[in-house]
Each structure stands twice: as C-alpha cells, then as structure tokens.
Amino acid sequence: MATKREKLEQREAAILDAAREVFTSVGYEKGRIAEIARKAGVAEGTIYLYYKTKQDLVRAVINAYWSDLTKRARDTVDTSLPFFAQLEQFARFHMTSFHEDIDYIDLNLAMRVQHLGFVAPVDMIRGYVRVFDEMFARALDRGEITSAASPWVARDLFFGTLEHSSRSVFLDPGKSAEDCIANLMTVFRATYGGGGEAKHGALDDAITRLEAAVAQLKTL
Amino acid sequence: MATKREKLEQREAAILDAAREVFTSVGYEKGRIAEIARKAGVAEGTIYLYYKTKQDLVRAVINAYWSDLTKRARDTVDTSLPFFAQLEQFARFHMTSFHEDIDYIDLNLAMRVQHLGFVAPVDMIRGYVRVFDEMFARALDRGEITSAASPWVARDLFFGTLEHSSRSVFLDPGKSAEDCIANLMTVFRATYGGGGEAKHGALDDAITRLEAAVAQLKTL
C-alpha cells in the first residue's frame, strides 16, 4: 500500500525532473514531450496521466522552483539582524539566484503570459515575495524604518530593480552585481530611513530642545 | 515601378497588421498563421515570402511596437523642463503605456527568451531606454543631479520599478499608478538630489533661525 503510493510519487518526481532538465536546457517551445518521456523512462502517454498538458507540466516545474527558492531565501536571511542588514542579505541572495538560475527565470518569464491560457504560479511567487513583506513589516513595527507609501511600492522597488539589474549584469559581465546591491541599499536607506534616520533624529532632537526652550521662555 | 514597390509594401504592412491583431489578442502560441493570412487577405504561403518563420513575424511586430513607443516617448517628454519634471513625465508615460499595451508587453516578455532561438529586438529596446539615458546625462551635465553610481544602475532602478509596479497596478485595480510615480519621484529625489536636499536645507535653515531667536530671547 505504502509502496504503491511511493512508486507513483517516484514516477511523478522522475517526470518532473526530466521536464525540468529539458525545459531549462532548450526552453518551453523546443522542449519535446517525447524527450521528457525518454529521460523519465516512461511512455509518452504516461506523462498525461500525471499532467494534463505540456503547460501543466511546465507550470509544475516552475512551482517547484519557486517553492525551493523561497525555502532557501528563508534559510539565508537572519531575522535577528537589523533591517538593512537583512535587506542586503536578501538582495544578494536574490541577485545570485537570478544569475545562477537564469534558465528558470526566463522560463518563468516566458510563461507569465496569461493569454496563452497559462495561469502563472502566483501563489508560489507570492510566497517568495512574502519573505520581503514580512521583513519590511517587522522593521516598520520595530520603528527601524518609516514609510509614507504602501509596502507594496517598496516591494516593487526592491524586486523590480533587482530583476532588471541582474539581467543587465548577466548580459554585460563588465557590470557588477555588488554595485547594484550597494546602490539599492543607498536608495532604501535614503528613502525609508537608516542614514536618513540619523539626520532626522538630530533634527528631532534640535526641535525638542527648541520647544523646551521656548516653553521655558514663555513662563518668564 | 513605384506602384509595384508600394503594392509589396502594402502587402507586408497588411500582414504585419494582421499578425499584430492576432498575436496581441490570443498570444504567440495560440496565434495561427492561417488566421493571420485570412485577415491579411493573402494565402498562407505568401506570408513566408515576407517572413521566414512565425518567430520572425512576431519579432517584426515587437520591433514595430518599440519603435513607435520610442517616438511617442520623445514626443511626450519636454526636454526644456527641469530633470525631475521630465522624469515624472516619462514615468507617467511609461506606466500608462504599459497599462494600455499590456498585450504587447506580455508578448515581448514571452519572447525575451534566448533559449527559444529568439533574438530579442534589443536594438529597439535600447533606443527606447536611451530616452532615459539622455535625460539623465543632460541632468548630470547641468549639475541638476549628483550620482555616485553608474547611470545604468539608475536606469534599472527606473524601469525595473515601473515595470513591476505597473504589473501590480494592472493585477489589482485598488492600487494606484500615481502612488507608484510619486514614490519613485521621492526615491529619485532622495537618492540623486533635488527635493530631498531642498527639504533638509529648509529644515536646517528653520532650526538655525529658531535657535538664534531663542538665544536672543534668553539674553533678555
């Protein structure tokens, strides 16, 4: 009974592995079901017992990727550190991953088109993005940062910049990932606190001092 | 002689138009050459006289789109305005376009995958991105802004954020494009000069003034 279930799961995993190999190496369009079946050691028809269509299969591959990426991200970020340190860890993790897994990313990009009848694995991506959202929320809670705008704006700033930058770095090895990260950190500190905080703090202090002085003067 | 050339060009344009219609409405994969031929009023074989493959055809569609977008962007941005005003114009233009032309954008995204044997229309995109680069360079020249980092980092910040944000806004109508633009402007001012500086300057001035006043009062 257990053996049977295991056997089925093994088969499913074998197909998924084969699909991952094929799709990431030659892309979705050129990835052949026949090739996947051969690599998985099953008949073509068998694949359709586990995945309804080719798109279903590629969706499963992408889902698995995001799920794994999220886990690795959570392992990487040390939540006991100050916000900006966490942010830097995450940014570096994200850029490195995009660089190493460019095949997955491109695959995912190519699939992100709803018009092809493809429903993007939004849930998985959401799970990954949540790593950032939670960091940001904690920092707001602790008063480490201040933000006038909604958190989702910061999120788009973070991921949008990194995605574009990692592509730039990938296409032109003369460009440095560390520059991107450094710049992004500057941007975040300037916009949401950090460096700015210190200055604000100084200003606040000055104002408190002045108000006290004025109050005292008024009593005279 | 001229009539013949015109005729050929008209035919090519008809095919391109039909292809645009089909691809943007149902996507690349589901777009049928037969349908395009029907809409263009030519035989299927005729299409292959003008475009070698289906990918060639979709590439032409995307090229035409970026070319047009670039022209419109240049018409929109008023280069006589101060940098941050130009930037806001461009940001608004970009977000609006992405919103209206989401079909093209998705098509383009889907095609951006080199592994499918597709060579992205990089030249066209470069032409569009250059609109930003030139704005930025002029602003640096005039001393309107200061930047420690390379211009391409700022470019990725700009386009990356807008691309992600416009997608967020598209998926959730509760989110506002104006919020994104406002936030992006804040980020740019804070990072590259302008508004943020002025504000800090004004606060510093006010405090200096107040402290002087308090000091004077205290002597009374």
Place this chain on the structure above:
DNA sequence: CATCATTTATGAGTCAAGCTCACAGAACAA
C-alpha cells in the same frame, strides 16, 4: 503587341509534435 524571363502568389501536401484511446498488465478485493 508578342514572347520570354523573372518575380510574386497560391494552396495542396508534408512533417513534426502534442495529445488520445483501445488495449494490456498490475494491484487489489472478495
């Protein structure tokens, strides 16, 4: 205008790849 050459158009036919289905075998229940 007639004739030939070259360029352009056609759509029936080819081929490749995703997908189906009738049948076979394995696992399980009675």
Place this chain on the structure above:
DNA sequence: TTGTTCTGTGAGCTTGACTCATAAATGATG
C-alpha cells in the same frame, strides 16, 4: 482464483508550421 479497478503503453489521430510544384503577374526585349 476471479472479477474489478487502477496504471501503463505506444500506435495513431489531429493540428498547425512550413514547403514546393505550379500558376499568375510583372517587366524586359525585339
């Protein structure tokens, strides 16, 4: 052991990109 249900197979169906033999149109030449 026997019937039932679940799982696997691959030959074949279908669809759609692409080709090619043929035809039509256009242009050049006498």
